[in-house]
Amino acid sequence: MEEIERWLMFSYWGSYLKEDYMQVGLDVTEILMKHWGQVEWLRGALFSYDEGLKDVGSFDKIRDEVLSNQKRYRLYDVTFFNPTVTEEIYVNRLDIFDAMLTIQEYDDLKYFQTEDPALNERRTQELLDVFTDVAGLPAIEELWMPDRNLTAFMGHPAYLYRPRPLYERVEDSLYTLKTKDEVARLVQEFETHVPTEWVIDYLQHRLGADAVQEMADGKVRVRFYDRELTRSKVNTREFLCTFEKDVDQFCREKGVTLYKG
Template structure:
């Protein structure tokens, strides 16, 4: 999924396909949540490639450095000339769970999607020490859980290859003919009504306990956790984000097929 790119995603969601709240407002809350875990925003810009080298004056810059408090961050994103009329912002952090070097992570917020990217291609999760890799992955998962608890974040994918899922179980049901379009950013915003309609029908006809039982049988008890009364956590990796236990996409395809079979036995169909 990431071949041909110089980064990996630590988390992402195509929230343009479901999010009803203003994208920038939710992005601000996620940014502030990350500050609780990772401290100051080291760089805030309106582009994945900020103008750092060529800018000679403050006016020429398209970035702000070293934002220390959540209140300051919120004020800048809402009112600074670079961000108030622009839908994208990128907030960059240094992950303190990595102590042997600076590990940068960059939160990208747009209307179509939100993602957190790592330009090191996950090398800080690929050390020669398996216990260290697992500890760093576990620390990342705790951060993602905090983000997934935000009411507006209904689905959150961990890793570049669907290595884990945090969110409402209905978003694990992914018919190809719909979700292939969700993942094309030119189409993402256009799919919202279809996605929300599908989620509603799923929730009406597929019991939560059936979903939990299905996933635990397939993946093991330790791989499935209830995050709150609405959301769950599902791990498709084995100890570390870089080590697959199962292919997330394969499980999702099987889950979608088996949900269809479960409903067919009851004379129902979601799509």
């Protein structure tokens, strides 16, 4: 059967990350090991997929391997067998490089679409718990899951404001790193002129109070799905376009233009 790669979680962190991406990737690895257990394979993916370590249960060993050979691990991936699925081996892979972070799976989300709604909800919640822990890292300012439908977000509210001309470049790894100054300016402008309370009220009014939570460090968690990961409440991309227009209108009434691109 053909493998269909999906991103369970992702962040275009090259457009904002202020810390060393390799170290932040290790922080993410440590969180994933707490949830999913040992690393089945650590590989430096820049030169050869045959290098690295297999069957490692010690995070310290992973960290020491990456930091002792940073040339090899400038781009690296970390493979897990996710233990929350017991029917067969379920592979998740963390990919780290300077432009983005992804956590992938290869079965087109079939393990979230069983015939048992209660099982689907439980697996969705388990993924949300991992997602929340990863997105809670101070260095990570925005994180999404999964990639096609954008069914959940956690980060600073400014990253929900996504003008297409800018984000078409943010989402192209050739240009992601070149957008950092523009993204930083836009985030600062948003946080100056759009109160978090206004954003939360807006989201709760349209998605339901239970879909939006304030988290630590000024972040919010937004669920665009209804109990199960693949049951969307809204078309998220259309929702974000409407949000952008409504933010622009809110700011115009204050005599402010956020994005002048």
